[in-house]
Amino acid sequence: MVTTPYTSSSAPFAGDAAPDRIAWLRLSSVTLPLAAPISDAKVFTGRQQPMSEVAFLFAEIATEQGREGVGFSYSKRAGGPGQFAHAREIAGQLIGEDPSDIGRIWTKLVWAGASVGRSGLATQAVAAYDVALWDLKAKRAGLPLAKLLGAHRDSVRCYNTSGGFLHVPVEDVLTNASASLASGIGGIKIKVGHPDGRHDLRRLAAVREHIGEDVPLMVDANQQWDRTTAQRMGRSMEEFGLAWIEEPLDAYDAQGHAALAASLDTPVATGEMLASVAEHVELIRHQAADIIQPDAPRIGGITQFLKLAALAEHHQLQLAPHFAMEIHLHLAAAYPIEPWVEHFDWLYPLFEERLEIRDGRMHLSGRPGLGITLSEQARAWTVARHEEGKRP
Missing domain, CATH: 3.30.390.10 (Enolase-like, N-terminal domain)
Structure with a gap:
């Protein structure tokens, strides 16, 4: 039997999709x-x-x-x-x-x-x-984007950030935390990094007491500690059983993050401010983070995010993408290791749709693509x- 090899000039197979532009x-x-x-x-x-x-x-x-x-x-x-x-x-x-x-x-x-x-x-x-x-x-x-990529789950753990900024009085932070949990959000993150570390510790103690020991609690220093301060504050915060300490050091200080991550029981998270896959590779190479926090729009989109996610999975890193939950819900749902996604209500006015949040998780909808329409x-x-x- 003689077979004819396929070449670029061969006739298309029956049922081939028509090209689109x-x-x-x-x-x-x-x-x-x-x-x-x-x-x-x-x-x-x-x-x-x-x-x-x-x-x-x-x-x-x-x-x-x-x-x-x-x-x-x-x-x-x-x-x-x-x-x-x-x-x-x-x-x-x-x-x-x-x-x-x-x-x-x-x-x-x-x-x-x-x-x-x-x-x-x-x-x-x-x-x-x-x-x-x-x-x-x-x-x-x-298909929803997560399903196209190959989802591992139909919902992702979610935490709220927008209620815990440093300018917000602690009484309002507590009120915001209660409202977030009542709405179905699963974890609470508050900002730290105040020039007076005692201020951070008082706020953190109040929030932990208010939400209880079982609610995941995270803090975010937004790169404002030096190495010594990060070590001291990290040790002082161990008693609160934090899910992670975020951006304790300058985003590009991979060596400092690595030393901190090795010295603390609390996981260290970082990466949101990096603007390429190559910059995240340096974090991973130095073992500088327990939890990596890429931002798809910041690193060049979904194509680049998927490259980074494959590398992060290879190193068994946890994933908690930064901001843009309308995009990151899908990417987190397709990550093999149980991730987190960040809830911000700031973007609500931009879209006709709302993401479903219940039982501590953000749920995929059945809408195809990202499932969003500009308002x-x-x-x-x-x-x-x-x-x-x-x-x-």
Whole structure:
């Protein structure tokens, strides 16, 4: 029997999918105002001003066949206009591309702006496109993104951060914690890193007493301790049975994090401020974290997050992605080791849908893709817009 090898010129198999191409895209720069300015340790140490708004970069993509996807990136404080400008400059690179070729498109977009770097603002602009392409791909399959990726669970443990900032009086922190737990959230995180460590310990003791010993409790120093202070505060906090101490040191101090993680019983978590997979690799190489906290929009999108997640799993690290729960719920659900996802209600006005939270967990919906639709309020908060191509 003679067989004919397959070549690129061979006729397509019966039932082959018709090719599709990106025909149109729209970028929107949206400024989300916060209900009140918030302060963490970076404000109390004088390094930043209170945050009153968050800048979002939304990318909407449509194909010749009428498939659509939406993605976003963001910047707290400065950077939003820069992300939008970079995304606008490279937008034309997407028109005519096959939306299934997400990895190749990511590389093409990054190299289009490689002279300004392959991390940070440049790849955060690419992230909005990348997330939109993954959303489109899952919608085309008729699946929630987590199911497309291969979910390990239909819900993820969740904890609340937004009620425990340093500017909030401790009485209100307790009230906020009670409200979060009553709403179905499973854990509470509060900010620490006040210049007077005794202030942190008093607040922490009050919260632990208020919520009880069985509720997972985390703290976040937002990089404001030096190595000596982190050791002392870490030891002082051991009695509270914390789920983790987050960002005790500068985000790039891998050696310091490694020494701290080795010396404390409390797990050390970090990574949210890193802006590439390569920077996270340094953390992992130094064994600098028990819990890794990547942020998909910050490191370049879902394509890059999946690369990092595979490496983290190989090293048996726990995962607790930072912010953007609308994206990270899906990515955490697809991580083999039981993860956490961070609950923020700040983004509620941007979307028509709400994520279901009960019994300490955030639950996947049956909606395809990310399961989000931009709200009319998001449209109203749009401060800049750009379109390429022609919408089908």
